[in-house]
Amino acid sequence: MTANRPSVLVLGAGAGGTMTANALRRRLDADVTVIDKGRTHRYQPAYYLIPFDYMELADQERDTRELLHDEVSFVEDEVTGIDPDDRRVEGEADSYEYDVLITAVGNDRRPDAVPGMLEGWNRTDSVYPFYHASAAAALGDAVDEFDGGRFLVTVPDTPIKCGGAPLKLTMLMEEHIRKRGLRDDAELVMTKPGAEVFGTGPKAPYQERIEEIWDERDITFVPEFTVSEVDYEEQVVRSAEGDSLEYDLYAPVPPQYGHEFVVENSPLTDGGEYVSVDDNTLQHETYPEVFALGDNADVPTSRTASAARKQSHVVVDNVERYLDGRSPAPDYDGYTACPILTEEGKAMIAEFDYEDSISAPIVSRLNWFLDVNVIPSLYWNVWMRGYDPVP
Amino acid sequence: MADTQLEADVTVNAVGSSCPGPLMELVGNAKDVDPGTVIRLQSSNEGTEPDVAEWSEESGNELLDVVDRGDHWDLYVRIDD
Missing domain, CATH: 3.50.50.60 (FAD/NAD(P)-binding domain)
Incomplete structure (x- = not known):
């Protein structure tokens, strides 16, 4: 950490952490570091398609270091605890200080x-x-x-x-x-x-x-x-x-539960399983320099990568606002999307937020094509790179 | 046993995967290979060795060797069953 260049620490290099780290690098004049215990990133929505040969596991894996921009630091270490009063994360190999912490560690199966x-x-x-x-x-x-x-x-x-x-x-x-x-x-x-x-x-x-x-x-x-x-x-x-x-x-x-190092070895879950953030700003309720998104965020929506994607936009904006001394924007509305594949060539996309359903409950060939043929390449080549041209 | 004498037919990299991940990956591969295959399971989790030892004994497979590579362990398992 230096006086004029804040350090942003991102825990977890899954969908939420990778997107957010790459987007923050472009947005902020800050040192962005990602910590994860492994360096293989898998496209998890492939898992129910693999048994039926609609996707191959080997095609849906990437090296985390290669997904992150060169200017984003990547540390392979296993986090063991978080001390937000001291703004410090403990790992097996080292300990890490931060000005802003983003937890995106997912859940524990x-x-x-x-x-x-x-x-x-x-x-x-x-x-x-x-x-x-x-x-x-x-x-x-x-x-x-x-x-x-x-x-x-x-x-x-x-x-x-x-x-x-x-x-x-x-x-x-x-x-x-x-x-x-x-x-x-x-x-x-x-x-x-x-x-x-x-x-x-x-x-x-x-x-x-x-x-x-x-x-x-x-x-x-x-x-x-x-x-x-x-x-x-x-x-x-x-x-x-x-x-x-x-x-x-x-x-x-x-x-599925919260990871032990968050639940037992940090005050961030407030007695629950997941990180206690505001449902709309995704900022921690006690520690304003802490944000959470994805499966480890305690927000009442369905846990999906598409929810993490929308949450990532809000976290990036609100980290910037926090560092500028402005109040966070309550912009996350609970958006999530769940493509329901019903049979080969047919799917319905369920899209909803905290209040309402968004998409029509229509089963179509286009939805299957979107989910199986289009979204994986958007995921790897656009969203994970921290870009999002899709509304 | 000198680790240089062991050659694996299949390598499973489960470094960074926490329990029960490495054993799950080993079992998944064991379901897939022919008897006699030696799998090298790479794990950074200290619980993996006792898990694999117990599983090997129960399932009729053999944990041949465990080599400390500094940042991870290589566990060599022969799939006999």
Whole structure:
């Protein structure tokens, strides 16, 4: 840190951190440093497409150092704690001072938090926690070898990233089985802890359309099912409500929490799992020099990369305002987008904010094309570079 | 065992991945390869070695060696099952 050149520290080199760091470099006269414990950046929306060969994992990975502009410093270190009173971040290798901190560390996927879920993946060939790249890749062989019975997808009772992913996986699997001529021998079941398959309020129009599609295609939604245990030897999933479901192939969404170094070793979550920022300014409620975006921000929207993208604009503006001594702009309205792929060549884009739905609940070929063929290159070549020409 | 004697058929880079990531990546690769394949799992997480040792024993595979590379460990595992 120097007297006239502030240091901005970005924790996490995922979608939110990378976009924000590159955009801040252009906007500010500041030293921008990104810390991440690894240097492989993966396009996570690919994960539910990989099992059906609509995308290849190898094509959707980049080196973090190469995604960041040369003038952005990158440090490979594992953060162990944050002391905002001292404006210092502790890592395994070193400690780091800052004038402005942006936390974009995402969430922690914890298949080990449900008894039997991780063991089922480790010990059998019928459990695939597909939010992990390795499980998504291995699920490809399993869906090809599936010869009938029940394909089960479960959603945990924690907030998750990309709430649409389990729905998409279920629908794409239904199509895959149908095309292999096994539809009459197979049952497709997705469970959630709540009552709604997608959601109410701003999500209601999309849910209505999904319910029609699932009726037409005979996909079963089981509400009020909170996974409590996976008995991988018996191939049964039990729920806290006392129900159980057998499976032949099982793709659970793992429970997701805040990272321990934020929850336990910093005051930033205010007793919760995620960083306590204002819903509209994304500035921390106690520490004005701290901002958060993406999956680790405690804002009541659906966690998606498209939400992180809109949040990134607001964080960049508000960091600049903070350094200029101006008050932050309350510009984040909860925007998020979730392309719901229903079958090959067909998709609906659910787009909504805190208050309202934005896009019409229309399934079209163009939406599939946008999601599978256009958005990945926008993501890598434009958004991750800190540019955003799209409204 | 001298680490120079070990040659891996497949390298899995899980450096920076926290638990249970490295073991998950090893298992994913183990599901994919032929018996006899030696996988080198690279991990910077200190919990990986006990996890891999336990998994190898249970699953009928063998943890051949663990080499400290300074910023990460190389774990050599032969997939037999």
